[in-house]
Amino acid sequence: LAKTTQPISMDSYEGQEVNITCSHNNIATNDYITWYQQFPSQGPRFIIQGYKTKVTNEVASLFIPADRKSSTLSLPRVSLSDTAVYYCLVGGKAAGNKLTFGGGTRVLVKP
Amino acid sequence: ETGVTQSPTHLIKTRGQQVTLRCSSQSGHNTVSWYQQALGQGPQFIFQYYREEENGRGNFPPRFSGLQFPNYSSELNVNALELDDSALYLCASSRLAVSSYNEQFFGPGTRLTVL
Numbered sequence: 001l002a003k004t005t006q007p008i009s010m011d012s013y014e015g016q017e018v019n020i021t022c023s024h025n026n027i028a029t030n031d032y033i034t035w036y037q038q039f040p041s042q043g044p045r046f047i048i049q050g051y052k053t054k055v056t057n058e059v060a061s062l063f064i065p066a067d068r069k070s071s072t073l074s075l076p077r078v079s080l081s082d083t084a085v086y087y088c089l090v091g092g093k094a095a096g097n098k099l100t101f102g103g104g105t106r107v108l109v110k111p
Numbered sequence: 112e113t114g115v116t117q118s119p120t121h122l123i124k125t126r127g128q129q130v131t132l133r134c135s136s137q138s139g140h141n142t143v144s145w146y147q148q149a150l151g152q153g154p155q156f157i158f159q160y161y162r163e164e165e166n167g168r169g170n171f172p173p174r175f176s177g178l179q180f181p182n183y184s185s186e187l188n189v190n191a192l193e194l195d196d197s198a199l200y201l202c203a204s205s206r207l208a209v210s211s212y213n214e215q216f217f218g219p220g221t222r223l224t225v226l
Contacts, residue, residue, distance in 0.1 A: 034214075043115070043201045043217025044154065087153055098144065098167050099203075099215060101153030 004088045009106040018075040020105050022088030025069050033064060033071045036087045038104070044087060048073070075107075083109045115204050115218035123224045124192050132187040132221045134202030142166070142207040143185040144215065145177060148199040160185055161207050189223075197225045 005023040012018045024033065032051055036044035048055055050062040050071070061074040075082055085104040116135045124130050136143050142161045146154035156169035160179035174190040183204070189196055199222050203215040 041199070041220070041222070043203070043220050045217065046214045049214065098156050098159055098169070099146075099154070100156065101146075104153050 004090055004102045006086075006088050006102065006105045008103065009108070011108045011110060012078055013110050014079055015077050018078050018082070018107060018109075020073045020075075020086055020088070020107070021070055022073070023070045024088070024090045027068050027090050031090050033062065033068075034089045034091070034099075035060070035062065035073045036089065036099075036101075038085045038087065044101075047086075078107075078109045080109050080111065083107060115202060115216050117200075117202050117218040117221050119221060120219070121222045121224075123226060125226050126192055126194060128192050128225075129188065129190045130192060130223060132189075132200050132202075132223070134185045134187070134204075134218060136183045136185065136202075136204030137216050140204035140206050140216070141183055142205045143179055143183065144203045144205070145185070145187045146201040146203065147171070147196075148201055148220070150198070154201055157187070166207075192225045194225050197223060199223075 032049055034049040035047045037047050038044040048057055048060045048062045050064050052064050055062045063072045085106050087101050087104040089099055115137050118133045134143060144159040145157040147157055148154040157171050157175055158168040158177055159166045163179045176188045179185045199220040201217050201220045203217045205215045
């Protein structure tokens, strides 16, 4: 399974855009890139998933360059409730849905 | 549609005891995975059950065992509890597909404390 590297923590302010970059140099051809969000004492929650280029949904955008060795999760206009840990995961059919979490990025949104 | 539920919410045990944690998967899902999350770390994959059969296991000893029932609910059993077993235990359900990497839906977890 491809290993991921992401910053340990990031601080931001309400209304700003937060961008979290994840490195996955050993990503395999059939691997997808998935981001989960976790609040304290809760289970992780799926945010977004992509394979290449750009994916956007109602909460975030995911940017994936052509070489797919990294990806960037973009959270537009964050609020205090976006304070959480964000995990970048890489895997695919071979992983059989066995998610491999790294340490995640702790995002603190300040007023 | 009912989400993933877990019971109990919290549990305190002593070293050497045995514990059973329970999970009800989301409606329509046939796969349940269990994860252990120590404080300040990301979840670690324990094992997965698909149609009542173990479908992969992480780096956990045999004293961690599980079951999946015909209604796709699941149990995690841990024997001979150790202090390091203290963690948040997460259950996640999904609909295992052949050709895609499916989203997993996590329950709120069971906080196990071993004294």
